Amino acid sequence: MAAENCPVRFGIIGCSRLAKKVTRAILLSPATTLHAISSASPEEAKQFAVANELPETVRICSSHEEVVDDPDVDAVFVPVPVGQHSRWGVAVAEKKKHLLMEKPGAVDLGELDKVLEACERNGVQFMDATMWLHHPRTGKMKELISDPKLVGNIGLIHTTSTAFIPRQFFETAVPAGKPAMETMGAVGELGWYGIGAVLWAKDFHLPSSVTALPDITKSSTGVILSCSAQLHYEQDNTVGIIHCSFLSHLTMELEIVGVNGSLYLGDFILPYKEQSAEFNFTWMAKFVERDLGWNVKPEKVEVVNEVSQEVLMVEEFARLVQGIKAGSPPDVKWAEICRKTQLVLDSVMKSIEIGCTCVTL
Amino acid sequence: MAAENCPVRFGIIGCSRLAKKVTRAILLSPATTLHAISSASPEEAKQFAVANELPETVRICSSHEEVVDDPDVDAVFVPVPVGQHSRWGVAVAEKKKHLLMEKPGAVDLGELDKVLEACERNGVQFMDATMWLHHPRTGKMKELISDPKLVGNIGLIHTTSTAFIPRQFFETAVPAGKPAMETMGAVGELGWYGIGAVLWAKDFHLPSSVTALPDITKSSTGVILSCSAQLHYEQDNTVGIIHCSFLSHLTMELEIVGVNGSLYLGDFILPYKEQSAEFNFTWMAKFVERDLGWNVKPEKVEVVNEVSQEVLMVEEFARLVQGIKAGSPPDVKWAEICRKTQLVLDSVMKSIEIGCTCVTL
Numbered sequence: 090m091a092a093e094n095c096p097v098r099f100g101i102i103g104c105s106r107l108a109k110k111v112t113r114a115i116l117l118s119p120a121t122t123l124h125a126i127s128s129a130s131p132e133e134a135k136q137f138a139v140a141n142e143l144p145e146t147v148r149i150c151s152s153h154e155e156v157v158d159d160p161d162v163d164a165v166f167v168p169v170p171v172g173q174h175s176r177w178g179v180a181v182a183e184k185k186k187h188l189l190m191e192k193p194g195a196v197d198l199g200e201l202d203k204v205l206e207a208c209e210r211n212g213v214q215f216m217d218a219t220m221w222l223h224h225p226r227t228g229k230m231k232e233l234i235s236d237p238k239l240v241g242n243i244g245l246i247h248t249t250s251t252a253f254i255p256r257q258f259f260e261t262a263v264p265a266g267k268p269a270m271e272t273m274g275a276v277g278e279l280g281w282y283g284i285g286a287v288l289w290a291k292d293f294h295l296p297s298s299v300t301a302l303p304d305i306t307k308s309s310t311g312v313i314l315s316c317s318a319q320l321h322y323e324q325d326n327t328v329g330i331i332h333c334s335f336l337s338h339l340t341m342e343l344e345i346v347g348v349n350g351s352l353y354l355g356d357f358i359l360p361y362k363e364q365s366a367e368f369n370f371t372w373m374a375k376f377v378e379r380d381l382g383w384n385v386k387p388e389k390v391e392v393v394n395e396v397s398q399e400v401l402m403v404e405e406f407a408r409l410v411q412g413i414k415a416g417s418p419p420d421v422k423w424a425e426i427c428r429k430t431q432l433v434l435d436s437v438m439k440s441i442e443i444g445c446t447c448v449t450l
Numbered sequence: 451m452a453a454e455n456c457p458v459r460f461g462i463i464g465c466s467r468l469a470k471k472v473t474r475a476i477l478l479s480p481a482t483t484l485h486a487i488s489s490a491s492p493e494e495a496k497q498f499a500v501a502n503e504l505p506e507t508v509r510i511c512s513s514h515e516e517v518v519d520d521p522d523v524d525a526v527f528v529p530v531p532v533g534q535h536s537r538w539g540v541a542v543a544e545k546k547k548h549l550l551m552e553k554p555g556a557v558d559l560g561e562l563d564k565v566l567e568a569c570e571r572n573g574v575q576f577m578d579a580t581m582w583l584h585h586p587r588t589g590k591m592k593e594l595i596s597d598p599k600l601v602g603n604i605g606l607i608h609t610t611s612t613a614f615i616p617r618q619f620f621e622t623a624v625p626a627g628k629p630a631m632e633t634m635g636a637v638g639e640l641g642w643y644g645i646g647a648v649l650w651a652k653d654f655h656l657p658s659s660v661t662a663l664p665d666i667t668k669s670s671t672g673v674i675l676s677c678s679a680q681l682h683y684e685q686d687n688t689v690g691i692i693h694c695s696f697l698s699h700l701t702m703e704l705e706i707v708g709v710n711g712s713l714y715l716g717d718f719i720l721p722y723k724e725q726s727a728e729f730n731f732t733w734m735a736k737f738v739e740r741d742l743g744w745n746v747k748p749e750k751v752e753v754v755n756e757v758s759q760e761v762l763m764v765e766e767f768a769r770l771v772q773g774i775k776a777g778s779p780p781d782v783k784w785a786e787i788c789r790k791t792q793l794v795l796d797s798v799m800k801s802i803e804i805g806c807t808c809v810t811l
Contacts, residue, residue, distance in 0.1 A: 109740050244676060244698035247608060247691075251707060253736075303661060303808055304682045304689035315605060317680065317689050321665045328665035328678050330608075330691055337605035337707045339735035339744070342714070346612060346698045353703070353716065355730070359737070361744045369716070374700035375614075376720070379470050381758070383700070383722045397742070447664055 097407040098124040100156035100165045100186075102177060104137035107168040107191055111218060112141050114399040115166075120407035123147050127156045153177060157184050164189060164410055166218070171277060172196055178204035187214040187410050189403070193273070193281045194431040197438075201431045205424050214409045216402075216423040219285055219430075221358050223405055224398040226366040227289070229390065230345075230352055233370060234290060240347035246290045246320075246329040247344040248283035250358060251337040259308035259335070274313030275333045276437055282358045283331030284433045285426075286343050287320050291327065293429055295450050296320035299436035303445045306336065318437045349373055353387065365393045458548075458768040459485040461517035461526045463538060465498035468529040468552055472579060473502050475760040476527075481768035484508050488517045514538060518545050525550060525771055527579070532638060533557055539565035548575040548771050550764070554634070554642045555792040558799075562792045566785050575770045577763075577784040580646055580791075582719050584766055585759040587727040588650070590751065591706075591713055594731060595651060601708035607651045607681075607690040608705040609644035611719060612698040620669035620696070635674035636694045637798055643719045644692030645794045646787075647704050648681050652688065654790055656811050657681035660797035664806045667697065679798045710734055714748065726754045 099115050101108050104126060115121045125148035128134035134149045150156050157165060157180050164187035167177050174195045181188045188208055194217055195201035208215040221227055233239045259274070273280075287296070298321045306315040315336050320329035343357035350372040360366035369387035377384050394401070409420050436448045460476050462469050465487060476482045486509035489495035495510045511517050518526060518541050525548035528538050535556045542549045549569055555578060556562035569576040582588055594600045620635070634641075648657070659682045667676040676697050681690035704718035711733040721727035730748035738745050755762070770781050797809045 106741075110742070113740065242697075244612065244695050245610060245678075245693050247610070247693070249606060249608070249705070249707060251605065253709060298664065300664060302663070302680045302682075302689065302691075303659065304680065304684075304687075306687045315687060315689075317606075317691060319663045319665065319678065321663075323665075326665075326667045326676060326697060328663065328676075328693065330663075330678060330693070332606050332608070332689065332691070332707075334605050334707075336603075336687060336709060338710055338712065338732075339737070340707050340712050340732070342705060344610070344703060346610060346693075346695075346701050348614060348697060349699055351699065351701050355714065355732070355748055356744065359741065359743070361747045363743050371699075371701070371716070376700070379474065380467075380720065381471070382720070382724050383717065386722045387716055 096120055096122045097410045098122050098161055098163045100125040100159060100162035102127050102153040102156050102165060102167055103169040104128040104133050105168050108137070108166070109141060110399050111166050111168070111189070111403065112143070114397070114403045118400050118404050118407065120404050124162050125150055125156045125159050127151065127153045157181055157186065162186060164406070167191060175200035175203050179207040182207035182211045182213050185211050185213060187406070189406055190215070190217045192217045192219050193277045193434060194427045198428070198431050198435050201428065205428060208419070208424065212413070212419060214406065214413060214419045215427070216406050217427040218402065219282070220398045220402050221282070222285070222289065223401040224360065224366060225394050226360070226368060226392040229392050230368060233350070233352065234345065239350050239372065240345065240352070241349035242325060243290060243327045243345055243347045245344070245346040246287045246327065247342070248286045248357070249332045249340045249342045250279040250282045251332070251334040251340045252279060253338045254335040256308065256314070256336070259310055259312040259314060273434070273438060275335050276313050276316050276434065279333035280316060280318070280331055280437065281430060281434060283333055284320070284437070285430045286357060287329030287331065288426070288429055288433065290345055291322060293426055294322070295429060296329065296433065297323040298447050298449050299433055299440055300447045301437050301440035301445045305441055316437070316441070318440065320433060360398070363397045364395065365391055367391050457481055457483045458771045459483050459522055459524045461486040461520060461523035463488050463514040463517050463526060463528055464530040465489040465494050466529050469498070469527070470502060471760050472527050472529070472550070472764065473504070475758070475764045479761050479765050479768065481765050485523050486511055486517045486520050488512065488514045518542055518547065523547055525767070528552060536561035536564050540568040543568035543572045543574050546572050546574060548767070550767055551576070551578045553578045553580050554638045554795060555788045559789070559792050559796050562789060566789060569780070569785065573774070573780060575767065575774060575780045576788070577767050578788040579763065580643070581759045581763050582643070583646070583650065584762040585721065585727065586755050587721070587729060587753040590753050591729060594711070594713065595706065600711050600733065601706065601713070602710035603686060604651060604688045604706055604708045606705070606707040607648045607688065608703070609647045609718070610693045610701045610703045611640035611643045612693070612695040612701045613640060614699045615696040617669065617675070617697070620671055620673040620675060634795070634799060636696050637674050637677050637795065640694035641677060641679070641692055641798065642791060642795060643702070644694055645681070645798070646791045647718060648690030648692065649787070649790055649794065651706055652683060654787055655683070656790060657690065657794065658684040659808050659810050660794055660801055661808045662798050662801035662806045666802055677798070677802070679801065681794060721759070724758045725756065726752055728752050
């Protein structure tokens with residue numbers, strides 16, 4: 090079998106809750122295999138192996154270095170705390186292994202750029218693990234947005250990404266090794282998705298300015314628990330508004346309002362169900378005669394996907410890795426998307442720092 | 451028949467498009483009759499009578515004064531341009547007629563207060579014609595919001611109210627007698643609903659601050675075509691975000707996100723259909739094991755209403771008028787709601803004036 094036809098052999102460093110889904114995706118996809126996992130706690134690694142029914146062939150390592158150094162590992166998924174992203178991202182790239190990085194990119198753009206430069210210098214593929222971008226529903230929505238007759242110039246992109254975490258969690262000692270939780274909090278964990286959705290809807294063009302709104306809630310330990318921000322595209326008259334919070338129950342709404350049509354869905358980051366997903370599309374809505382009702386109701390557009398978005402993500406990653414094995418250069422698209430998302434994330438943090446005033450990009 | 455059992459006899463001044471729905475509601479309700487209408491253009495009044503199949507008993511007047519002076523008119527609906535609201539509102543009240551005023555209240559709070567003071571001094575009922583507050587769906591949603599187990603502390607209230615009006619309309623001469631179109635534009639016409647929805651969700655408590663977001667689009671003639679604003683309830687960690695625009699097709703979304711549950715509907719101002727309306731309610735959402743999907747999907751809550759929201763509005767108004775005839779004082783609830791909505795509307799305009807900085811209330 091030619092090297093480019095062998096499954097991509099993954100290592101995973103960090104046996105966190107986040108690692109579970111990607112582990113399952115790697116095991117499900119014929120394009121990938123799981124070769125090794127590691128945890129700083131050998132006990133945690135063993136429990137993870139049992140809980141996730143890992144095949145016996147998977148190496149259980151007691152240090153991340155063992156995985157990164159393993160010559161039989163082609164690519165590494167890095168779900169370590171965000172404060173350690175750049176250290177481990179660079180380490181993976183320097184060993185000429187392809188890098189699938191948990192989101193957000195890093196604690197800031199400077200740290201992320203160290204990782205992206207290391208990937209570029211070593212000719213390895215970079216991708217962050219923002220899964221919803223790989224769902225076919227996302228592609229279907231993009232089709233509608235791209236047709237000016239269907240949506241047309243976008244006036245508003247609104248997103249919510251909230252997930253309840255008891256406040257006490259943040260009021261007590263900050264978990265060791267999680268410096269990002271201290272600074273970005275909900276903005277890094279959840280706002281990442283909202284920012285990404287605005288950029289995605291705008292074909293990854295950067296906004297002209299970013300302004301955090303003066304409704305920031307922080308824990309007594311300084312973690313951002315709730316935040317809203319505005320991304321303004323002055324030239325197009327588009328406003329992106331994101332809201333992210335640990336203080337509300339789970340919501341993941343995305344609404345895109347254009348001159349001719351609009352989209353709405355309540356589960357944009359992770360679909361309600363694994364194998365089919367929906368969104369509402371409303372087109373050329375107006376009132377009927379005498380304003381007694383509407384000429385249209387939202388149409389439900391269903392997208393069936395045999396394979397879940399995380400499997401599609403690892404398969405896209407594997408396809409690019411196989412391409413590199415066959416002589417193609419790494420695809421920089423995913424690095425650019427991650428970099429722009431991080432740049433806007435940094436701008437939200439900057440705006441908060443300077444009293445919620447406008448940061449021009 | 452005792453006076454309080456006779457239908458309330460309405461006059462309508464101004465045969466605008468806005469007058470059509472209320473005219474129909476007055477004709478449909480057994481609690482009200484239409485006695486007189488007026489237009490500055492007698493031709494327009496006649497056409498309106500034909501188009502709306504008015505009974506021959508309705509007096510067609512060629513001046514608003516004739517309606518206001520008519521001793522057989524108990525109450526007047528005032529759908530004149532907003533710049534004339536205070537003048538005609540005061541005139542109606544001074545003639546001891548009850549006042550149903552088209553929204554927004556007035557060009558500013560000072561002008562609105564002239565109307566409210568005249569109503570109070572003359573012992574007449576005041577209500578503005580914000581119809582959705584009278585829909586039973588609104589009441590059903592309030593029930594859910596009021597139960598802390600169901601929604602709980604609200605983190606986000608987000609509304610869109612957009613309706614497409616060709617830009618040329620605003621780029622050419624500003625219609626005579628519409629000064630408010632020059633100043634408030636979409637904020638007055640559409641933002642009124644979004645502001646009202648935030649206040650409604652918060653039991654008509656005022657926010658601690660109001661900030662317009664720096665995405666204001668104006669026509670070359672200075673009309674606000676698109677605007678977003680934030681209403682912040684600092685003590686409760688609630689943020690209200692409204693977006694209103696003439697640049698997008700029709701949308702009327704309302705989303706309320708709480709610690710335990712959330713509501714969403716796409717037609718909050720005017721339901722898609724006249725006799726039944728829905729909203730989505732999601733409760734205690736979280737991911738299932740391994741984050742493969744959600745534990746719940748939004749539940750569709752349907753509210754059937756035999757009578758449309760505008761009929762319910764005129765019937766509530768008539769009920770209060772009958773109460774006054776029977777000796778009760780006017781109900782000031784509706785004046786207070788209108789006044790608070792106007793106060794926040796003024797604050798949005800003020801924030802725009804001072805470079806989108808924060809206005810403390």
